[in-house]
Amino acid sequence: MSFYCIGNWKMHKTPQEAKAFLQTQKLKNTPKTILVGFSVPSLVAQSAAEALKDSSVLWGGQNCYSEKQGAFTGETSPFVLKEMGASFCLVGHSERRQVFLETDEMIGSKVKAVQDNGMTPLLCVGETLEDRKWNRTEEVVLSQLRQGLAKADTKKPLWVAYEPVWAIGTGQVATLDQVEQAHKFIHKFLAENFRSGVPVLYGGSVKPDNAGAISKIESVNGLLVGGASLDIEVWNQLLSACV
Numbered sequence: 081m082s083f084y085c086i087g088n089w090k091m092h093k094t095p096q097e098a099k100a101f102l103q104t105q106k107l108k109n110t111p112k113t114i115l116v117g118f119s120v121p122s123l124v125a126q127s128a129a130e131a132l133k134d135s136s137v138l139w140g141g142q143n144c145y146s147e148k149q150g151a152f153t154g155e156t157s158p159f160v161l162k163e164m165g166a167s168f169c170l171v172g173h174s175e176r177r178q179v180f181l182e183t184d185e186m187i188g189s190k191v192k193a194v195q196d197n198g199m200t201p202l203l204c205v206g207e208t209l210e211d212r213k214w215n216r217t218e219e220v221v222l223s224q225l226r227q228g229l230a231k232a233d234t235k236k237p238l239w240v241a242y243e244p245v246w247a248i249g250t251g252q253v254a255t256l257d258q259v260e261q262a263h264k265f266i267h268k269f270l271a272e273n274f275r276s277g278v279p280v281l282y283g284g285s286v287k288p289d290n291a292g293a294i295s296k297i298e299s300v301n302g303l304l305v306g307g308a309s310l311d312i313e314v315w316n317q318l319l320s321a322c323v
C-alpha cells in the first residue's frame with residue numbers, strides 16, 4: 081500500500097492561488113512512494129482539475145450532499161464533483177460535525193453517495209477532549225465508524241482518517257502511543273466489520289517536525305494535513321519527512 085499524504089485546504093486559497101500551488105514544479109518532485117492529494121474548496125475545484133489534468137496528484141472535495149441533484153439550495157453534488165475529476169471527498173470532518181451540525185446519519189448517507197458516484201470517501205472520525213478525559217475515545221470512534229459505514233459498500237474504495245478533535249488546528253498533536261492505539265482499534269473494527277486493508281490516515285497538527293515519527297507507526301497509512309498543506313515549501317518538507 082502506498083503512503084498517503086492528503087492536504088485539507090479548508091476554506092483557504094482562491095482559484096488563482098490554487099492553480100499557482102498545484103502547477104508549481106516543486107509539486108512535481110513529489111516522492112513516487114507517496115500518494116498525494118488535496119481536498120479543495122468547491123469553488124476551487126475547476127482550477128484544481130485544470131492544474132492537475134496530467135498529474136499523478138489527486139484532488140477531491142471537502143464535503144458534498146447525499147443526493148445527486150435536486151432542490152438542495154447551496155449544496156455540492158457528488159455527481160458533479162466526479163464529473164469535474166475529483167477522486168475522493170472528505171466526509172464527516174470534525175468541522176462539518178461541530179460547526180455545521182452534521183449527524184452520523186447524514187454522514188453515513190454521504191459516504192454511500194460518494195461511493196455511488198465513483199469516488200473514494202475519506203471518512204473522518206475522532207473524539208473531543210471531553211471524550212478523551214472521560215475515557216470514551218473508543219466508544220465515540222466506534223459509534224462514528226458504525227454509523228458512518230452503515231450504508232457503505234464493502235467492495236468499493238474507502239479511506240478513513242483518525243483526527244482527534246482536540247489536535248486539529250491547535251498545535252497539540254496526539255502522542256505516538258495515542259495514535260497507535262486508536263489506529264489499531266480502527267483497523268480491527270474495519271477488518272471485522274468492513275474489510276481489511278483500508279488505509280487509515282492520521283490528522284491533527286501534523287507538521288514537518290512530527291510527520292516523520294507519526295508516519296513510521298505501522299498502523300498509520302497516511303496523513304491528513306490542514307495548516308501545513310497550504311505552503312508548498314512546508315508541504316515538501318513534510319513529504320520529505322515521510323520517506
Ligand code: PGA
Pocket residue numbers: 088243247248249250251283284285286304305306307308
Ligand atoms: P490541521 O488540520 O493539520 O491544521 O490540524 C487537520 C484537519 O483538519 O484535517
